Amino acid sequence: xxxxxxxxxxxxxxxxxxxxxxxxxxxxxxxxxxxxxxxxxxxxxxxxxxxxxxxxxxxxxxxxxxxxxxxxxxxxxxxxxxxxxxxxxxxxxxxxxxxxxxxxxxxxxxxxxxxxxxxxxxxxxxxxxxxxxxxxxxxxxxxxxxxxxxxxxxxxxxxxxxxxxxxxxxxxxxxxxxxxxxxxxxxxxxx
Numbered sequence: 722x723x724x725x726x727x728x729x730x731x732x733x734x735x736x737x738x739x740x741x742x743x744x745x746x747x748x749x750x751x752x753x754x755x756x757x758x759x760x761x762x763x764x765x766x767x768x769x770x771x772x773x774x775x776x777x778x779x780x781x782x783x784x785x786x787x788x789x790x791x792x793x794x795x796x797x798x799x800x801x802x803x804x805x806x807x808x809x810x811x812x813x814x815x816x817x818x819x820x821x822x823x824x825x826x827x828x829x830x831x832x833x834x835x836x837x838x839x840x841x842x843x844x845x846x847x848x849x850x851x852x853x854x855x856x857x858x859x860x861x862x863x864x865x866x867x868x869x870x871x872x873x874x875x876x877x878x879x880x881x882x883x884x885x886x887x888x889x890x891x892x893x894x895x896x897x898x899x900x901x902x903x904x905x906x907x908x909x910x911x912x
Contacts, residue, residue: 723778723809725751726769728786739782742811748780757789770797775805783812791833798826863892864900872897873904 725748727739732755743751754765766787769779779801781787787810788794801808802817808826809816816822848858864872868890875881876897883901887894 722776723748723780724769725780726754726766726787727751727782728754728756728763730757731755739786742782743780746780746811770800770804773801773804773806777804777806778809778818779806780809780811784810784815791829791836795830795833863896864890869900872900876901
Protein backbone atom coordinates (compact mmCIF):
# COMPACT_ATOMS: atom_id res chain seq x y z
CA UNK A 722 0.00 0.00 0.00
CA UNK A 723 1.30 3.47 -0.89
CA UNK A 724 0.88 5.75 2.14
CA UNK A 725 1.37 9.47 1.60
CA UNK A 726 2.61 12.03 4.11
CA UNK A 727 2.15 15.76 3.45
CA UNK A 728 3.33 18.46 5.83
CA UNK A 729 3.55 22.25 5.95
CA UNK A 730 5.13 24.28 8.72
CA UNK A 731 2.48 26.93 9.30
CA UNK A 732 -1.30 27.06 9.20
CA UNK A 733 -1.34 29.63 6.37
CA UNK A 734 0.58 27.33 3.99
CA UNK A 735 -1.28 25.08 1.54
CA UNK A 736 -0.98 21.29 1.31
CA UNK A 737 -2.72 20.98 -2.08
CA UNK A 738 0.43 20.75 -4.25
CA UNK A 739 1.77 17.91 -2.11
CA UNK A 740 -1.58 16.13 -1.89
CA UNK A 741 -2.03 16.36 -5.67
CA UNK A 742 1.41 14.84 -6.28
CA UNK A 743 0.81 12.09 -3.72
CA UNK A 744 -2.61 11.24 -5.20
CA UNK A 745 -1.04 11.19 -8.67
CA UNK A 746 1.49 8.65 -7.38
CA UNK A 747 -1.37 6.44 -6.17
CA UNK A 748 -1.21 7.12 -2.42
CA UNK A 749 -4.20 6.24 -0.29
CA UNK A 750 -4.36 7.16 2.57
CA UNK A 751 -2.56 10.49 2.81
CA UNK A 752 -1.64 11.76 6.26
CA UNK A 753 -1.75 15.58 6.41
CA UNK A 754 -0.03 17.68 9.06
CA UNK A 755 0.61 21.33 9.84
CA UNK A 756 3.68 21.31 12.10
CA UNK A 757 7.35 22.24 11.98
CA UNK A 758 9.65 19.62 10.49
CA UNK A 759 12.09 20.19 13.34
CA UNK A 760 9.58 18.91 15.91
CA UNK A 761 9.35 15.23 16.69
CA UNK A 762 5.89 15.44 18.29
CA UNK A 763 3.95 15.23 15.05
CA UNK A 764 0.92 13.03 15.83
CA UNK A 765 -0.01 12.21 12.22
CA UNK A 766 3.54 11.09 11.42
CA UNK A 767 3.62 8.99 14.60
CA UNK A 768 0.30 7.37 13.67
CA UNK A 769 1.61 6.64 10.16
CA UNK A 770 4.82 5.05 11.50
CA UNK A 771 3.02 2.99 14.14
CA UNK A 772 0.60 1.56 11.57
CA UNK A 773 3.22 0.48 9.02
CA UNK A 774 3.20 -3.11 7.82
CA UNK A 775 5.66 -5.03 5.65
CA UNK A 776 5.34 -4.13 1.96
CA UNK A 777 3.90 -0.64 2.73
CA UNK A 778 5.61 2.31 1.04
CA UNK A 779 5.78 5.72 2.75
CA UNK A 780 5.70 8.41 0.05
CA UNK A 781 6.56 12.11 0.47
CA UNK A 782 6.64 14.92 -2.05
CA UNK A 783 10.12 16.05 -0.89
CA UNK A 784 12.55 14.79 1.79
CA UNK A 785 12.26 18.02 3.80
CA UNK A 786 8.53 17.32 4.26
CA UNK A 787 9.52 14.34 6.42
CA UNK A 788 12.18 16.08 8.49
CA UNK A 789 14.44 19.11 8.50
CA UNK A 790 17.44 17.44 10.12
CA UNK A 791 19.45 14.59 8.65
CA UNK A 792 19.65 12.87 12.04
CA UNK A 793 15.85 12.82 12.46
CA UNK A 794 15.35 11.85 8.82
CA UNK A 795 17.59 8.83 9.27
CA UNK A 796 15.78 7.91 12.50
CA UNK A 797 12.43 7.99 10.69
CA UNK A 798 13.85 5.97 7.79
CA UNK A 799 15.17 3.38 10.25
CA UNK A 800 11.68 3.06 11.74
CA UNK A 801 10.23 2.58 8.26
CA UNK A 802 12.85 -0.05 7.46
CA UNK A 803 12.33 -1.72 10.86
CA UNK A 804 8.65 -2.18 10.02
CA UNK A 805 9.60 -3.94 6.79
CA UNK A 806 8.26 -1.02 4.76
CA UNK A 807 9.88 1.04 2.02
CA UNK A 808 10.30 4.78 1.35
CA UNK A 809 9.85 6.99 -1.70
CA UNK A 810 10.45 10.69 -2.27
CA UNK A 811 8.81 11.92 -5.47
CA UNK A 812 10.87 15.08 -6.07
CA UNK A 813 14.31 13.59 -5.32
CA UNK A 814 13.49 10.31 -7.14
CA UNK A 815 14.51 8.22 -4.13
CA UNK A 816 12.80 4.85 -3.93
CA UNK A 817 14.20 2.23 -1.56
CA UNK A 818 12.48 -0.48 -3.61
CA UNK A 819 15.21 0.03 -6.23
CA UNK A 820 18.97 -0.59 -5.94
CA UNK A 821 19.70 3.09 -6.75
CA UNK A 822 17.28 4.23 -4.01
CA UNK A 823 18.85 1.92 -1.44
CA UNK A 824 22.30 3.21 -2.43
CA UNK A 825 21.10 6.81 -1.99
CA UNK A 826 19.84 6.03 1.52
CA UNK A 827 23.15 4.35 2.39
CA UNK A 828 24.98 7.45 1.16
CA UNK A 829 22.76 9.64 3.35
CA UNK A 830 23.57 7.35 6.28
CA UNK A 831 27.29 7.65 5.53
CA UNK A 832 27.06 11.44 5.48
CA UNK A 833 25.22 11.42 8.80
CA UNK A 834 27.87 9.15 10.32
CA UNK A 835 30.60 11.45 8.99
CA UNK A 836 28.76 14.46 10.45
CA UNK A 837 28.55 12.78 13.88
CA UNK A 838 32.26 11.86 13.77
CA UNK A 839 33.23 15.44 12.86
CA UNK A 840 31.06 16.83 15.66
CA UNK A 841 32.64 14.43 18.14
CA UNK A 842 36.13 15.43 16.93
CA UNK A 843 35.39 19.16 17.20
CA UNK A 844 33.92 18.69 20.69
CA UNK A 845 37.01 16.78 21.86
CA UNK A 846 39.31 19.44 20.40
CA UNK A 847 37.34 22.19 22.16
CA UNK A 848 37.44 20.37 25.50
CA UNK A 849 41.18 19.76 25.16
CA UNK A 850 41.77 23.44 24.33
CA UNK A 851 39.74 24.49 27.37
CA UNK A 852 41.74 22.11 29.62
CA UNK A 853 45.02 23.58 28.34
CA UNK A 854 43.70 27.03 29.29
CA UNK A 855 42.91 25.78 32.79
CA UNK A 856 39.15 25.66 32.39
CA UNK A 857 37.30 22.67 33.69
CA UNK A 858 33.84 21.72 32.54
CA UNK A 859 30.97 20.76 34.76
CA UNK A 860 28.87 22.37 37.39
CA UNK A 861 30.32 25.08 39.59
CA UNK A 862 30.68 24.19 43.28
CA UNK A 863 27.81 25.35 45.49
CA UNK A 864 30.22 26.32 48.23
CA UNK A 865 33.37 28.42 48.02
CA UNK A 866 36.61 27.00 49.38
CA UNK A 867 36.27 29.23 52.45
CA UNK A 868 32.69 28.05 53.10
CA UNK A 869 33.82 24.44 52.83
CA UNK A 870 36.54 25.07 55.42
CA UNK A 871 34.01 26.73 57.75
CA UNK A 872 31.63 23.78 57.52
CA UNK A 873 34.41 21.27 58.22
CA UNK A 874 35.60 23.34 61.21
CA UNK A 875 32.07 23.67 62.65
CA UNK A 876 31.35 19.94 62.35
CA UNK A 877 34.74 18.80 63.68
CA UNK A 878 34.57 21.24 66.62
CA UNK A 879 31.00 20.11 67.36
CA UNK A 880 29.52 23.62 67.26
CA UNK A 881 27.11 22.62 64.47
CA UNK A 882 25.70 19.34 63.17
CA UNK A 883 25.89 18.48 59.45
CA UNK A 884 22.14 19.19 59.12
CA UNK A 885 22.53 22.60 60.77
CA UNK A 886 25.43 23.45 58.45
CA UNK A 887 23.33 22.46 55.44
CA UNK A 888 20.52 24.79 56.55
CA UNK A 889 22.96 27.59 57.42
CA UNK A 890 24.69 27.49 54.00
CA UNK A 891 21.48 26.72 52.04
CA UNK A 892 22.69 23.42 50.59
CA UNK A 893 21.34 19.90 50.63
CA UNK A 894 22.55 17.69 53.51
CA UNK A 895 24.12 15.32 50.96
CA UNK A 896 26.40 18.19 49.84
CA UNK A 897 27.70 18.46 53.42
CA UNK A 898 28.04 14.66 53.64
CA UNK A 899 30.14 14.55 50.46
CA UNK A 900 32.27 17.44 51.72
CA UNK A 901 32.95 15.63 55.01
CA UNK A 902 33.71 12.36 53.18
CA UNK A 903 36.27 14.17 50.98
CA UNK A 904 37.78 15.82 54.06
CA UNK A 905 38.10 12.48 55.88
CA UNK A 906 39.60 10.84 52.78
CA UNK A 907 42.14 13.67 52.34
CA UNK A 908 43.25 13.51 56.00
CA UNK A 909 43.83 9.74 55.72
CA UNK A 910 46.08 10.09 52.67
CA UNK A 911 48.31 12.73 54.24
CA UNK A 912 51.35 11.00 55.86
